[in-house]
Amino acid sequence: MQVVDLSREDIHSYLARHQKKELLRLLTCGSVDDGKSTLIGRLLHDTKTIYEDQLAAVRRDSEKVGTTGAGEVDLALLTDGLKAEREQGITIDVAYRYFSTDRRKFIIADTPGHEQYTRNMATGASTCQLAVILIDARHGVMTQTRRHSFIVSLLGIRRVVVAVNKMDLVGYSEEVFERIREDYTGFVAKLDIPDVAFIPMSALKGDNVATRSEAMPWYQGPALLDHLETVHIASDRNMAELRFPVQYVIRPNLDFRGFAGTVASGILRKGDEVTAIPSGKRSRVKSIVTYDGELDEAFAPQAVTVTLEDEIDVSRGDMLVHPDQPPSVSNELEAMVVWMAEQPLVPGRPYTLKQTTRQVSAEVASFRYGVDVNTLEHRPITRLELNEVGHLQLTLTQALACDPYRVNRATGAFILIDRITNNTVGAGMILEGGRPPGDVWGAEPVARLKSRESLVAPAEREERLGQVPATILLVGLTGCGKSRIAYALERRLWDEGRTVAVLYGQNMRQGLNRDLGFTADDRSENLRRSAEVAKLMNDAGLVTIGAFVAPHETVRERAKDLIGRDRVLEIYCTAPMEVMRKRDQSGAYRLADEGKIAQMPGVTAAFEEPKSPDLVLQTDQVSVEESVDRIVELMKARGFLTPRA
Amino acid sequence: MSSGSYNLTHLKVLEAESIHIIREVAAEFERPVMLYSIGKDSAVMLRLAQKAFHPGRLPFPLLHVDTTWKFRAMIEFRDRFCREQGLDLKIWINPDGVAQNINPFDHGSKKHTDVMKTAGLKQALNHYQFDAAFGGARRDEEKSRAKERVYSFRDRLHQWDPKNQRPELWDLYNGKVNKGESIRAFPLSNWTELDVWQYVHLENIPIVPLYFADVRPVVERDGTLIMVDDDRMRLLPGEKPMMKRVRFRTLGCYPLTGAIESDATTLPEIIEEMLVARNSERQGRVIDHDESGSMEQKKREGYF
Ligand SMILES: Nc1nc2c(ncn2[C@@H]2O[C@H](COP(=O)(O)OP(=O)(O)O)[C@@H](O)[C@H]2O)c(=O)[nH]1
Numbered sequence: 001m002q003v004v005d006l007s008r009e010d011i012h013s014y015l016a017r018h019q020k021k022e023l024l025r026l027l028t029c030g031s032v033d034d035g036k037s038t039l040i041g042r043l044l045h046d047t048k049t050i051y052e053d054q055l056a057a058v059r060r061d062s063e064k065v066g067t068t069g070a071g072e073v074d075l076a077l078l079t080d081g082l083k084a085e086r087e088q089g090i091t092i093d094v095a096y097r098y099f100s101t102d103r104r105k106f107i108i109a110d111t112p113g114h115e116q117y118t119r120n121m122a123t124g125a126s127t128c129q130l131a132v133i134l135i136d137a138r139h140g141v142m143t144q145t146r147r148h149s150f151i152v153s154l155l156g157i158r159r160v161v162v163a164v165n166k167m168d169l170v171g172y173s174e175e176v177f178e179r180i181r182e183d184y185t186g187f188v189a190k191l192d193i194p195d196v197a198f199i200p201m202s203a204l205k206g207d208n209v210a211t212r213s214e215a216m217p218w219y220q221g222p223a224l225l226d227h228l229e230t231v232h233i234a235s236d237r238n239m240a241e242l243r244f245p246v247q248y249v250i251r252p253n254l255d256f257r258g259f260a261g262t263v264a265s266g267i268l269r270k271g272d273e274v275t276a277i278p279s280g281k282r283s284r285v286k287s288i289v290t291y292d293g294e295l296d297e298a299f300a301p302q303a304v305t306v307t308l309e310d311e312i313d314v315s316r317g318d319m320l321v322h323p324d325q326p327p328s329v330s331n332e333l334e335a336m337v338v339w340m341a342e343q344p345l346v347p348g349r350p351y352t353l354k355q356t357t358r359q360v361s362a363e364v365a366s367f368r369y370g371v372d373v374n375t376l377e378h379r380p381i382t383r384l385e386l387n388e389v390g391h392l393q394l395t396l397t398q399a400l401a402c403d404p405y406r407v408n409r410a411t412g413a414f415i416l417i418d419r420i421t422n423n424t425v426g427a428g429m430i431l432e433g434g435r436p437p438g439d440v441w442g443a444e445p446v447a448r449l450k451s452r453e454s455l456v457a458p459a460e461r462e463e464r465l466g467q468v469p470a471t472i473l474l475v476g477l478t479g480c481g482k483s484r485i486a487y488a489l490e491r492r493l494w495d496e497g498r499t500v501a502v503l504y505g506q507n508m509r510q511g512l513n514r515d516l517g518f519t520a521d522d523r524s525e526n527l528r529r530s531a532e533v534a535k536l537m538n539d540a541g542l543v544t545i546g547a548f549v550a551p552h553e554t555v556r557e558r559a560k561d562l563i564g565r566d567r568v569l570e571i572y573c574t575a576p577m578e579v580m581r582k583r584d585q586s587g588a589y590r591l592a593d594e595g596k597i598a599q600m601p602g603v604t605a606a607f608e609e610p611k612s613p614d615l616v617l618q619t620d621q622v623s624v625e626e627s628v629d630r631i632v633e634l635m636k637a638r639g640f641l642t643p644r645a
Numbered sequence: 646m647s648s649g650s651y652n653l654t655h656l657k658v659l660e661a662e663s664i665h666i667i668r669e670v671a672a673e674f675e676r677p678v679m680l681y682s683i684g685k686d687s688a689v690m691l692r693l694a695q696k697a698f699h700p701g702r703l704p705f706p707l708l709h710v711d712t713t714w715k716f717r718a719m720i721e722f723r724d725r726f727c728r729e730q731g732l733d734l735k736i737w738i739n740p741d742g743v744a745q746n747i748n749p750f751d752h753g754s755k756k757h758t759d760v761m762k763t764a765g766l767k768q769a770l771n772h773y774q775f776d777a778a779f780g781g782a783r784r785d786e787e788k789s790r791a792k793e794r795v796y797s798f799r800d801r802l803h804q805w806d807p808k809n810q811r812p813e814l815w816d817l818y819n820g821k822v823n824k825g826e827s828i829r830a831f832p833l834s835n836w837t838e839l840d841v842w843q844y845v846h847l848e849n850i851p852i853v854p855l856y857f858a859d860v861r862p863v864v865e866r867d868g869t870l871i872m873v874d875d876d877r878m879r880l881l882p883g884e885k886p887m888m889k890r891v892r893f894r895t896l897g898c899y900p901l902t903g904a905i906e907s908d909a910t911t912l913p914e915i916i917e918e919m920l921v922a923r924n925s926e927r928q929g930r931v932i933d934h935d936e937s938g939s940m941e942q943k944k945r946e947g948y949f
Contacts (some may be wrong), residue, residue, distance in 0.1 A: 004701055011914070011916065011917040011920075012913060014917075014920070015846070015913060015916065017938040018839075018843065019654060019843065019847065020654055021653070021654060021655045021656075022652065022655060023655035055781070093810075094792065095791040096784050096791055096792075096834070096835070097785075097791060098656075098785045098837045099837075100837075104655070105655040105840075107835055112792075119812060121813075122812075122814065123814050125815060126815045127814075127815060127816075165917045191688065191765065202912075234651075234652060237651075239651060244744070246700075247665070247668045247669065247672060248668045248672045248697075250698055250699075250700070250701040251701065252700050252701035252702065255702075256700060258700075258701075258795045260668055260697070261660060262664075262665045262816075267651070289699070290696065290699065291696035291699040292696075299651045301653070301658065301661050301662070301665075302653070302657075302661055303660075303661040303664035303665050303668070303696075303697070305699070316672055340812050352821070353821070354817050355817070357669075357672070359771075385727070409815070410816075412813070413815045413817065413883060415817045415819065417819055417821055420821060422811050422821035422823065423811055423819075424811040424813070424814070424819045427812070427814045428647060429721050457743045488917045507787065589897065
């Protein structure tokens with residue numbers, strides 16, 4: 001509850017203003033002692049959400065169990081919940097706190113920083129639009145920070161505030177802050193978090209929490225509360241595809257049959273043609289009924305009741321959609337699952353799966369890989385233990401209408417319920433169309449397969465084609481000139497009588513890799529598939545030229561391993577940023593600046609420079625012709641252009 | 646509405662979330678019931694339920710566990726309101742407590758509440774075999790409630806085990822219970838006191854007149870103003886009812902509910918008073934003062 005000063009304002013105008021508030025749900029995460037409870041206490045205190053009797057109780061307790069020095073009120077005590085925890089001095093589970101300002105009402109999901117952690121964080125994160133990740137300025141980015149960030153991105157939160165706390169203990173040093181910012185930026189590029197803000201603060205002293213701090217004049221950005229009040233959140237909802245899961249059928253009399261539910265995404269309009277999934281039957285929306293009158297349209301997350309023109313059979317668990325935007329309907333799912341029970345998840349055991357308003361029976365068909373939440377590395381698994389995260393394939397007894405979680409949180413999420421204990425044991429996020437995305441470099445093929453060798457020897461190919469096959473891998477940021485060089489090189493080699501082909505990233509994405517986006521995982525997969533193609537072409541005797549952004553060193557290294565190191569030349573094309581921006585015809589940089597495309601290497605995502613390229617082309621200094629000359633020279637030197645006899 | 650304006654106010658988002666919860670419980674449980682305590686939170690919860698099933702009727706009854714010590718104005722309001730709205734109201738009074746003449750004066754607030762409210766509620770739930778009970782509790786009311794689930798699981802003895810609550814993700818509630826077990830569902834979990842008052846105001850929801858200031862007979866006891874609501878009120882030696890302009894921030898058993906002096910006779914005035922108040926709403930409830938963390942103790946035992 002807010003205690004406010006109404007002396008300067010009339011209650012009616014206050015009420016009118018407060019009726020127009022938006023709601024923002026946020027998650028706070030930090031390791032034990034990073035100052036999370038203090039920060040929340042500070043937010044509640046500084047927004048006057050605390051009553052005097054509560055404050056008095058905290059003052060009393062501060063003397064008994066508080067950890068702050070003499071005289072300072074331990075605001076952390078405001079948020080400590082259950083008695084047992086209070087005695088142990090730690091918080092367990094997820095607690096929800098409420099405060100509001102003139103612009104927004106905030107719900108904080110407060111999750112603790114110890115063992116039960118992944119489970120609790122996933123729970124807290126599931127309803128949030130934004131996460132505040134605390135870092136102790138003295139310790140910087142730690143393993144836990146990575147873990148928090150991974151879970152935040154896994155649960156689909158697209159906005160993060162990195163709160164660099166305890167700045168008072170590092171002398172409010174800009175250098176410390178900048179170092180942490182750099183570290184974190186480098187790391188977060190691997191995750192799907194497009195919007196990251198950094199704020200230096202002291203939760204204890206109140207610096208940059210509710211108001212800008214005078215102690216850090218070098219920091220030009222907003223205080224945390226300002227940021228929370230103004231950060232743009234509307235675009236997080238999926239307004240494009242209608243999904244209306246039917247929750248309850250209302251039949252007060254024979255003339256009225258209404259399908260009650262919450263619009264999960266998109267917009268439902270009176271008169272719209274809709275398809276009922278799974279029956280596939282079509283009808284039109286006759287009316288959208290609410291207690292407060294009929295509506296012409298309803299949108300997420302409104303709770304309404306829909307009547308249809310025709311008497312088609314629709315019941316709880318069905319979904320109304322627009323006919324031209326069907327969800328995928330399948331009884332096999334690829335999903336990331338967070339496991340929340342002591343007893344591990346094993347294949348072949350049936351669980352109840354609840355998604356939207358539907359329940360089906362599900363079991364694990366196969367485990368693709370487990371993710372180490374600390375290092376983000378993938379490893380093979382045969383079961384999923386408490387607090388582990390894995391990518392798995394599920395088989396369902398009945399088909400489910402769903403969307404990838406990344407596209408639609410409401411229809412892409414599910415929980416798993418144990419049949420015997422009735423407990424909620426797993427949380428799942430559906431992945432795109434059955435493809436195991438992400439890291440398949442090291443994965444085993446699905447089944448044991450035999451390979452066969454060609455009856456044509458490599459030397460025979462070399463002799464006929466008059467060349468030793470190789471892959472020339474040109475990498476660099478958008479606008480670095482790699483594709484122009486690639487095609488010029490192809491022309492030159494062709495004219496010299498070589499058999500050659502280009503694999504250009506953007507072309508690959510329009511065909512073979514059409515299903516891939518621009519996350520770190522998808523970029524990695526883009527390069528993996530392209531490397532497989534390059535390898536096939538090399539095996540067939542062709543010289544192959546690849547042109548890719550390929551921002552990550554480890555991924556490039558893997559691509560080289562895959563193709564065969566002895567037949568790859570890595571060439572790094574680069575130029576000053578202004579030059580590359582000027583050259584860029586696709587407008588990608590501008591869109592990235594405007595926040596319209598996320599994860600643009602060089603702007604909002606990292607680009608790791610190749611550590612040991614075979615050649616560096618400074619394309620603002622050497623012409624395309626000259627670049628081609630140099631590559632050809634290098635190829636000759638390495639013996640690629642004359643058969644080994 | 647033109648595109649770009651697809652935004653809901655926080656009250657509309659809360660309203661939609663509550664309706665979703667209420668429908669979900671009605672769809673997944675065999676015998677749900679809505680606990681109706683006659684207060685403002687119940688009034689809001691009830692309105693949300695009416696919205697959830699409009700134009701149909703509520704697919705579940707209301708239950709009032711009557712301790713026999715509620716303010717008279719509450720009972721009058723309850724009976725008239727339920728009659729007017731055509732609601733199916735069940736009233737339960739613990740017969741054992743009545744037989745033993747349990748009352749707040751002889752037995753103290755704790756015993757009285759344990760028997761008439763906590764035990765009475767359990768009896769009623771068993772009697773009707775309800776497997777889900779809606780309550781109007783909010784997470785902002787008290788520290789120990791901050792972790793309460795929307796679906797709060799109770800074992801066969803209606804007990805709440807803080808270690809044995811299910812993770813609750815997204816809006817996917819787990820309504821699986823074995824026979825005899827039940828859940829308490831809290832559709833107002835994410836509402837604050839201010840949200841509730843604003844909603845009452847915006848939606849014109851009728852509430853018990855005791856929330857508004859009026860001249861009422863009260864005595865001052867241990868710094869708390871107690872209303873003399875009927876002749877069962879036992880006055881201590883030297884105590885004399887005085888007429889004061891008072892109102893109540895929460896409603897319960899009249900001998901256990903503190904009044905505050907106030908001139909607020911309209912909803913905006915009530916909200917105004919609350920906004921400048923220095924003390925939390927629970928202070929008016931005598932029951933909480935016993936010991937720190939007492940609410941949690943109550944909850945373990947099955948009190949709401
Ligand atoms: N100097 C300083 N101490 C802080 C700050 N924030 C928190 N602390 C202290 O760090 C300790 C842990 O804080 P707490 O909020 O309980 O951490 P939690 O475990 O993350 O909830 C307490 O002793 C706090 O008083 C800060 O900004 N500066």
